[in-house]
Amino acid sequence: MLDTEIQDVATKAEGQIGSKLRLLYLAANANSNAKGGDECLVEEACQQLYQTMQQVLKDIKAVEVRILMLKPNLLSSSTNDFQGDNIMVGVYSPSPSDLIPEDTPIIGLDPEAWEVVKMLIYKGSPLKREVIAMCGLGGIGKTTLAKMVYEHREVRHYFHIRAWTVVSREHNVKEMLIHLLDCILPVTTEISNKDEVELAEQLRKSLVGKRYLIVLDDMWTVKAWDVIQLCFPNNFNGSRILITTRLREVCTYLSEQIFDVRSLSTEECWQIIKRKAFGNRGYTSVSYESYGRSFSRQCKGIPLAAVLIAGLLATTNNSLEIWGNISETLHRKKVINYKDVGLEAITSVCYDFLPNHLKACFLYFGIFPEDSSIPFTKLINLLVAEGFLKPERNRSLEEVAKSYLYDLINRNLVQINKRSVDGKIKRCIIHDKVHEMCLREAKKKNIMSLLNEKHALEVCRWISCQSSYWPITQASFENHTFDGIRSILYFGRYFYLSRCRLVYPFLKLLRVLDLSLLKYSHGMPSGIADLIHLRYLALSTIGSVYKFRFSKLQNLQTLIVSSWMGGCYLQLPSNILDLLQLRHLHLEKRYSQCFPSLIQENLQTLYWLKVASSDQNKNFKMFPQLKELGIYIEGELVHGCLESFVHLHLLEKLKVEIRWVERFYLPTSFPPNLKQLTLRYTYVPWKEIHIVSKLPNLETLKLKDFAFCGSKWEQTEMRFKILKVLLISCLDFTHWNASANHFPILEKLVLKYCWELKQVPIDFANIKTLKSIVLESCYSSLVNSAHDIERRKWTNRRAFFVVNDLGTKVELPNNDCSEENSVEFPNNEGTEGGSVQLPEKKVLKSLSEEGKF
Structure with a gap:
């Protein structure tokens, strides 16, 4: 085929040119004492590169001749690739607001979810630990249903601890244990370096005495259960283990309570397709319904098939011609395979109709193990490095890669697995059935x-x-x-x-x-x-x-x-920042780096830049393109050392962490376009927070581990005008005097380990934009104040409140801070219930210094 011939020529040319460029580079940098010898090597390498380029040009010319000979046929071609590039891509141009849709439940699963919730809470034994198995075909919605149950309001309130792990076909016991522990407590390097026996014991201790829900998703064999089941103690309090599997024999081995996930009706499949393809607009021709119902029948009741075909149809801008082409392609696959069209054929058609520029990006997901939760930023950087992105004017390669991934998400080929606190994509995943198709197509090519x-x-x-x-x-x-x-x-x-x-x-x-x-x-x-x-x-x-x-x-x-x-710190060369092609640099906090000798025109991400007491003023003008920066400060700084921050005009995300500093002074001027700021261990007095409130574009503020100090946060005239997300973790203030006017468009408030704070400002009920308050490991007085806000907003239901309890429930004996209080923490080694006698503020500080938060 012509496309294969073009690909072969391009691959061959890339390899030949790369090899000769390598020889040229090595010759130019040869460590030879004889200068003339070096020049001869360089000249020879240049000659070889020139000859290679001449041959590549000849090969390209030969392909051009073939294309010209076949051009009439190409112009009348109806192949999917040609349609994808010349019809679908040209028509489908999503706006930025359409790129990342909010997660919506599958139609028809709400009653199913409630049935499983009743099995977990109401129908089983109130004492016995029980296993419930959800069984169904691949793609039928087991994981989606389990997530709906896992996040159900009654489930969150009933179980003290909830933990989730994916077992997968090739299960890894240590990885499963770490994932479960990560849902219960922050996993440090020390924990991740433990062996399976130690991790299993730590998990068991964390669950002792708690009513817990454990989800083991996508189980293929009972061997994984036999190994891990001893970690789940029978606390005689109604704990539950929920398993999803497509194998009936696994269900019958593990449980007498089996919930069969049903197939969708043709009408339900059509509703999924219609909602994705048309949104609230509706359709104007009966032909759409004719095609749509045909597609619905071919989904065979599998929700994943309906979601995938809906994602494909949504890219056509409701072109009946393309709907017809998709229908014909599905029919051809049915004839070729001599069987009814199902999920495998639909995934194949979704790949066939991808634009060419998205195909390599999509197949790249096959390189990750099945059921992998893939860091979104890492994936973007890998796609840039691989070199199969089309450069676009006025957009960085990272922005192009992100747009490709957004497109795949909108097509439902890629799923959002986890979001950050401000709603941005943190991790993504692909269904194992889609992963199988990636592997199949990548192997074919x-x-x-x-x-x-x-x-x-x-x-x-x-x-x-x-x-x-x-x-x-x-x-x-x-x-x-x-x-x-x-x-x-x-x-x-x-x-x-x-x-x-x-x-x-x-x-x-x-x-x-x-x-x-x-x-x-x-x-x-x-x-x-x-x-x-x-x-x-x-x-x-x-x-x-x-x-x-x-x-x-x-x-x-x-x-x-x-x-x-942990504790084994590396010493790196101090001139890494002189690499002029660097776009993203991630080093540990204690590495010392010299500022580059030349301006870094490409660097966009820098974590971490260590600033020590011996350093003089840092010239941040050397990083004009920097968008994300982590500053680690060790030792007292010269006053004004960070004032050149203001020159980072493109910086959007800044993290500042302090160690061994008696007094830290906030810079008087921050980068003008800063959107997200994280402060940790800075111990800034509350009176200086007005400096932060003046940032004109600040949307997310994270205050962690004593970022500010003092018993009272008193807000007077300051206003966080466009702040949408506020996270406060491990601060020791007791009173917060604020009103809705101070946070006029706040959408999300997160409070973690605020053991001194008594209540959320009640006037936050008047923030019209407020959608959620997340409370993690806080005392009941703070939780109750959040519910007071919930009741005040109940009539318009504008806010949703989540209380995620990690076990800290002990109340202060009185309103005064007692020196000694029994503090319950779920992971104190050597104690079954996790109860320790320590001054409360010292507990917070010691935990944060160990990296527990």
Whole structure:
């Protein structure tokens, strides 16, 4: 096929040019004493590059001739790719407000959810710990239904603890335990480094005495249950375990209470399609309904099929011609397969009708393990590094990548898995049925190799390592010289590696190397400095990396280096910021970095920049494109050291954390476009918060771990004019005097571990925009004040209040602060109930210093 021929020519040209550019770079930087020798090497490399370019031009010309010969046929072609690029993309142009739809429940699942809620709370034994199994076909909505139940108001109030983990086909017990613990308490590095036995015991202790709900999603085998069930104590209080599975034998083995998730009716499928395709507009022709009901019948009652076909139809701008093309394509697949069209055919059609520029982006999801919750920002940076984005005028590559992902989300091919406190996408996921299709299409195109205990290594563009050993060795490739590998991403969690080398010929054009989940113990793997085409490098290590020559990686765009062992801090070269192609730099807080010698025109993200007491004024003019910045301050600063903040005109997100500073002074001027500010350990007096309130574009404010100090937050004339989200965690103020006028458009208030605060200002009931107050681990007086606000707003139902209790329920004996109080905390080792005798303020401080919050 012509498209395959074009792809082959492009891939070959990319490899040949990359190889010759590598030779040219190495020659230009050769460490030879003879200057003339260096010039000869450079001249020879230039000549080879020139010859390669000439050959590439000839190959391209040959393809052009083929295209011209076939042009009449192409013009009359009705292939899906051609339609996708010339009809669908041109018609479908979503506005920014349409890009990220709010999560909406599947039609028809509300009664089902209530039935499961009744099984959890009302129908079972009030004492016995019981297992309830939800059974159904893949894509029938088991996980969606379980999430609705998990977040149901009565479920949240009835169970003290709720925890969720995905078991998946290839289950990992340690990962399951960590995910469950992460729902109960903050998981630190110390916890994640424990073995399975220690984690299981910690989970069991956290559940002792609590009424809990555990969700084990997507269970494929009873082996996972047999291993983990001892972590779930029978507290004789009505605890429940909810399991979802598509296998009847798993259900009957685990439970006598089985809930069969029903298929949707054809009418319900049509309602899903109609709502997504037309919204509130409705349709003007009976042809739409004719096609729509035909699609609904072909969904076979599977909600995922209806959601996917609805997402596809929503991109057509209601073009009947394209609806007809989709119908014809589904019919052809039915004829070819000699069976009824179902979920597999519909997922295939959704891929066929993707515009070409989205196909590579979509298939890239196959590189992640099944059921992976993928960090959204990481995915964007990977797509930029891979190089298959179309540059657009006046938009950064990150913005282009984000628009591609938004498009896939709107098509329902990608799901939002987790949002940040301000509503932005934090993690995304794809359904395992869609993941199967990604793997199938990627294998068909020979662009991805999945490597684990069941799959041998194949040379492809993307290598997804999901094994429990390090597979990239010379022997594993049998001295193969193929240079087509561009990316290696390692997903073998909790694997320790002492040494490895990466200098093999087949890796010389590597662009992406993600070893963030591999625990390396000798600084940097040998040979990385020679991978000069690297654009993305992520590594978790211990040992010295001070002598590593980052300067050779001149194409590096994203660099992430962290220590996987708590208290083992790395020492990095101080000139990393001299890499001029860097766009995103993530280092641990204690690394010291020199400011670059030249202006960094590309750097957009910098975490963390350490500022020490010995530093003089920092010249932030060196980062004109910076959008996100984390500042870590250690030791007393020269007054005015951070005043050049104001020159970061594009900065939108700023985090400031302090250690070993007696007195921190807020800068008098912040970046003018700052939208999100996080302060931690800054101990600023409340009287200075007026500096923050003056920020003209501030939408999200996070005050963590004694960011402000003093017993009273007294707000007078200051107003946070456009603040939408306010998070307060682990502050020790007791009184908050504020009104609705101080936060005129606040939408969300989050209070965590505010053990001294007695109530939320009652006038917040008059904030018309307020949608939710989230209370986590607070005393009942604070919770009750939030419910008072709820009752005042009940008539118009403008706010939704969530109380997420982590076990801190002990009340102060009186209104005065007692020196000694019994504070209940769910994870105090060595105690069954978690009760300790400590001064309350000292408890807060010690927990926050250990990184518990």
